[in-house]
Amino acid sequence: MQTRGTREDDAIMAKAPTVYDVAERARVSIASVSRVLRNPDSVKEQTRERVLEAVRHLGYVPSANARGLAARRTNVIGLFFPGHDDVAGSDGRLVAASGGVTVVRDDATGDPETHNYYFDEVLRGAEIEAWRRGFALMVAAGRGASREAIVNDIAGRVDGLAVLARTVPDELLAHVARRIPVVVLAATRGTDEFDHVSVNNAPGMRAITEHVLGTGARRLMYIAGPEDSPDDRERLEGFRAAVDGAEGVSVELVRGDFSRVRGREIALRIEAMPEAIVCANDQTALGVLDAMGRRSISVPDDVMVTGFDGIAAGRHSTPRLTTVHQPMVELGRAAIQALTARLDDPSLEAQSLVLPVQVVLRDSCP
Amino acid sequence: MQTRGTREDDAIMAKAPTVYDVAERARVSIASVSRVLRNPDSVKEQTRERVLEAVRHLGYVPSANARGLAARRTNVIGLFFPGHDDVAGSDGRLVAASGGVTVVRDDATGDPETHNYYFDEVLRGAEIEAWRRGFALMVAAGRGASREAIVNDIAGRVDGLAVLARTVPDELLAHVARRIPVVVLAATRGTDEFDHVSVNNAPGMRAITEHVLGTGARRLMYIAGPEDSPDDRERLEGFRAAVDGAEGVSVELVRGDFSRVRGREIALRIEAMPEAIVCANDQTALGVLDAMGRRSISVPDDVMVTGFDGIAAGRHSTPRLTTVHQPMVELGRAAIQALTARLDDPSLEAQSLVLPVQVVLRDSCP
DNA sequence: AGCCCAACTGTATGCGCTTACAGTTGTACT
């Protein structure tokens, strides 16, 4: 097996050094090198030192590919979520190579940021948990047509895959799930093929709506999200449950799209102001608050507003936003936990975890 | 080479299927399977169909490890950044397995969110660019002592590594850089061993400070960030440059730590109110705005406030925050570009890219 | 019919590790 060409130690290496290079320099076998790296105590100190010296000297970094191949596991977990597809100005080359400074005036007429930080938080949770369990995290965003290729690619690289709801068609997921465990986030699907982690959407929305009704409000408006969102469906369901349980309540239902702009648009056009506007998510609610500010309508005195998600921006809005906080970081962590649990014991039943939410009362609906 | 045990097609496979399984079912050699996957046109259609059928039937997903090992590249790029170490409640197990709903009142006395969204944005940019160039993205956060192990681990998994400034000691970086290209973000170091991508900190801060001075303000306060931050150092430098160029300006320098809480604390304690408070970043400035609101001090009438970063929250604060927008998404993208450029041509000179910034005038300092 | 070449397919090797298993050494015993 020693057909490998001997390399010069001190010459600049064209290729990255391998165990063989290290072994040669330390005058041991490659097995010992491997041991020093994976299980240092199983090697005599003197030998270990020689190996470590060689590692340092050569700038050796073990190839995770070879490791993964030999050990049959990658120690990586994948996280797949809906893509931030089209970012303004993402068209290829950077505008300037060596920067200047320009000055612009932003009078708030432009589009507010549409991105929501939901995924960032989930990602953060996932990253934390993955690290604690000794896994690296690979992230990928789903984008249009190439989705299938990407998912397959990622699936080949990881030991487990967490997927945000509705990002990937069931069929593809099923294909992938034959190879590695898959957990679906934020959606309780009918099928029970995979593990699921979601939050208590319906009960949360029900609880905050009941709080609204508890203030005496009877004329409500509900601004929903996109119809294809399972989250939205559940929240609407919770809203209905609360309303159905109360006397003499009138409801106007408006379809939004979870975005801040859309919330603002809708609120700007309201003619008969309700006593309370219940929004399916925070971004929408923040848009509503923007609109009310512009229209000089006082929140909560003239109309109360509530959101759902608990994004950070709601803590600092004017007025501060009453909302249902869902544990986004926990969601990410739970996903990793579910995955590692299944890796430890593949025979586990598919489980469906529902995380608790918290109604947070702030100024917009005290 | 056919020592591998034949497997039952329809039986539930204990292990993931491999090229061998696919080849067997499609009655071709593994080479053809590989060809179908990598270069479909080089195989006769009829054969291709058989292979694809087998792939589908068996739920085959190619192992990226084996691929990477054979092809000597992973097509993954790593992103390493300072960790979100200690998240509240990150201690192991989840509290509830099947959630309820609780209600709390948030009267704004608690700690505001300390996290800043800088990294999320950079990550987003990196993800986008990586995807466009056919790379997957692996993320890892640096945490205390295990940093070295993590970096080494990641380095073994990727073709290139982007590192946020000061996350990793130079020595470690140098070790890793012997194997793969490394680009350092948001820091122009003295050494020119690696590629660098950063933003125009000093000129940006200088420009916004000059704007402040242009309003006639002469008594300024500057709330800096932590001393070990290169960003902070450059910004302070820019501030000084602007101030030095003006007549009769008095400056009070206070040391903050880039956090919102700290900004608020500092602003709550100010006795002799300056005409303007220039903050080293947005979070700090937002904290200052919080404090001013609480103290019923009008911004910008009684005191002007400026930030630096251009985070989304600044667009919606009360009053809206004047700041220097740095292209965080672009930063991430540029990092990936630098990396891929070097992968394409390893002989490239170490380059140092400086991205332009933009002064954004809003209500807090019109 | 015989030849040549394009188009396709198969064989065999090795990528850089981990790890079962088989030595090898040193030492505590009998």
Added chain:
DNA sequence: AGTACAACTGTAAGCGCATACAGTTGGGCT
């Protein structure tokens, strides 16, 4: 001194794929 065994270390066999190279096949030509 001889034996047994613990503590190390080395040998060798893959892990699943890509790919250079060597067939094989089937026209189109002469």
